Amino acid sequence: METVADYFGSLVFNDETMRNRLPKDLYKALKKIVAEGKDLDLNVANSVANAMKAWAIEHGCTHYTHWFQPMTGITAEKHEAFISPIDGGKVLLEFSGKELIKGEPDASSFPSGGIRATFEARGYTAWDPTSYAFIKDDTLCIPTAFCSYSGEVLDKKTPLLRSMEAVSEQAVKVLHLFGKTDVKKVNTTVGPEQEYFLIDKKDYAARKDLIYTGRTLLGARSPKGQEMEDHYFGAIRSRVSAYMKDLDRELWKLGINAKTSHNEVAPCQHELAPVFGTTNIAVDHNQLTMELMKKIADRHGFACLLHEKPFAGVNGSGKHNNWSISTDTGINLLEPGDNPKDNAQFLLFLVAVIKAIDEYQDLMRVSVASAGNDHRLGANEAPPAIVSMFLGDELTEILEALVSGKAVNGKGKVQMELGVHVLPAFPKDTTDRNRTSPFAFTGNKFEFRMLGSSFSVAGPNIVLNTIVAKALKEFYEELKDATDFNAAVTELVKKTYSEHKRIVFNGNNYAPEWVVEAEKRGLLNLKSSPDAYDTFIAPKNIELFSEFGIFNSVEMHSRYEILNEEYSKTIHIEATTLIDMVNRQVLPACTGYAGKVAAAVNAKKLALPTLECKSESALISELTALIDNLESAVTELEKAVALSAEYSGSDLAHYTRNSIIPLMDDVRGYADSLELIVDQKDWPYPTYGEMLFYV
Secondary structure, three states: OOOHHHHOOOOEEOHHHHHHHOOHHHHHHHHHHHHHOOOOOHHHHHHHHHHHHHHHHHOOOOEEEEEEOEOOOOOEOOEEEOEEEEOOOEEEEOOOHHHHHEEOOEOOOOOOOOOOOOOOOEEEEEEOOOOOEEEEOOEEEEEEEEEEOOOOEOEOHHHHHHHHHHHHHHHHHHHHHOOOOOOOOEEEEEEEEEEEEEEEHHHHHOOHHHHHHOOOOOOOOOOOOOOOOOOOOOOOOHHHHHHHHHHHHHHHHOOOOEEEEEEOOOOOEEEEEEOOEEHHHHHHHHHHHHHHHHHHHHHOOEEEEOOOOOOOOOOOOEEEEEEEEEEOOOOEOOOOOOOHHHHHHHHHHHHHHHHHHHHOHHHHHHOOOOHHHHOOOOOOOOOOOOOOEEOOHHHHHHHHHHHHOOEEOOOOOEEOOOOOOOOOOOOOOOOOOOOOOOEEEOOOOEEEOOOEOOOOOHHHHHHHHHHHHHHHHHHHHHHOOOOOHHHHHHHHHHHHHHHHHHHEOOOOOOOHHHHHHHHHHOOOOOOOHHHHHHHHOOHHHHHHHHHOOOOOHHHHHHHHHHHHHHHHHHHHHHHHHHHHHHHHHHHHHHHHHHHHHHHHHHHHHHHOOOOOOHHHHHHHHHHHHHHHHHHHHHHHHHHHHHHHHHOOHHHHHHHHHHHHHHHHHHHHHHHHHHHOOOOHHHOOOOOHHHHHHOO
16 A cells, blocks of 8 residues: 655655766765855756756656746746757757756746836746755746846745845854854754635635635624634544645645644634745745645635635634754754753844844834735734734743843752853743744744735745844854853843843733733834835845845835735725625625515505504615615725825825725625625625535
8 A cells, every 4th residue: 555655755856866866976066066055067957957857757747847936925937848849840858957057937027116127028047956846737846046137036035045044154153152163054944834714616606705805805794603612623524634635645745744734713714734844945835835725625626715814703814934943963043952051052042033023023024914914913813913022931031030140940949140050951841832922932943923824934034034143143243252252141141131021022912901011112013014014124124134135225125115016906906896796796686685675565565555564664774774875885985996096105005004995894894784684595695604614
């Protein structure tokens, strides 16, 4: 019988495949290039290309593509056949090192934030040899970076790789001060937990809002939602279980370590969590996971919804980004150690993260800002828009004791003095989890819980890597010439925690009191995406990304334009879809139903003129009032949408947020009230109850 081990990674040109198919010297040369970040030699590239082509053809491939991640948030691919014409009307199957290394897709129609005019079409893709090629739909997919003809970054992969190099370089320098001179490289690792909804495909096809926007713009709550908390970790329905098994199998073929599947809180909501991987590979894998979730759902008669808030009144979907940092020698730098120097090292890296999050709260918020995620953040299902950190009581006590000079309770009271006395052992799970915290320490990693389910995890990890690199760079400068290294580390940990502990909050982030307390602490509360976007191009943030070569000022401003444009376009599509649904289906259905009720009243009175028909008359009055209000609300929304043409950029995003969204809420309020009184047979769309409880 075939086992998972038999087919795991079978569609990946992974290390084992390369070792078996490449000459030993070229395999070693490639590994050295990847490990040291050197330029790729063309002879090596030609050898890899030949081996890759032969392997792909054996698996039935006829085409290859440079698979890249533009600023659309999804992936892109341009397929090229292996064929090359020869005399006699024949073809050869060819694939060269040049074709492996570089592609040339049209760059004009991808988001560029004004960097590229439409007529400036040329762009380039460049192979990322640190991420394995794979086969999808009988096509060899080569993970690549994407840039414009003039060199500006147009994708999410390039700055991610740069940020990984930045944090590695700075972390290695700090580790060498601790005597860890054997460390040559540091990797950040990520494990993104993916939440999603599954609904019946026929219900999805019957709703324009789901088709065009990914979420329901109308929909009254069903009599039952998630109040009974009976779906979370509940028995998985057979049809859903079959989908999950099929999804796991396809992911495993691609070498994706899909590990955990379960029901989430809301009806029809589920989660898939992978094993940790190196950040750029984890990003690639998550993009593939989202694509396969949708494709395999279709096979099973489902529609997979990845929007952050597809249904009002029940939990939306997030994506928890579990982030850590490890050496090439196998040391997790966020794992507390058992001896003084390791504890000092752990605490130094810990306070580096604390400092980074505090100083760049705005960038952390920007990295998770979107029109969809605005519906989710701050509801009782996701962290609020205020960025803070959870450390747990024990770790907080250790840091507070270090600052105050007091003894800390552990296995006997121990005076805090790094590098001289042993810190109390700090086991992984001595504290509870805080599910309300945006950024929580969970034993040997941080869980960034603000991401929306449809997000590429590249953006948040670009920010995390870069801001931690900045903190470590400053630490190195402060420690490199210290005459008493242990004392200098102790003082630096104390000082850093004292200056940045305002960001640490172990309590209930949902509590109204926290909003007041956060304001007192000087923490940012960027409630909407346009508010967050405006901080992206602050001078300190441009300086940060420029310092490490992640983005230049032009690229920063282009991304700022893209973020605002994407937000405004998203809401514009939602508003016009809502107008269309109400004018063409909801209003006709409601007036038709009111006509039926009126006809019934007339028929009764014709049969018996003395009948008062109080109930029917009251219903007609209520229907008429709601229909009139709905029609007026739609008219106001249409005017606001038309007026939006007078704005652009950030002004348009703010106008959209402040003027269009409230009017959409008004329209929905009246429409949802009508849904509750119109006969279900006359309502033009599947209801929440039908979509969430009939799968």
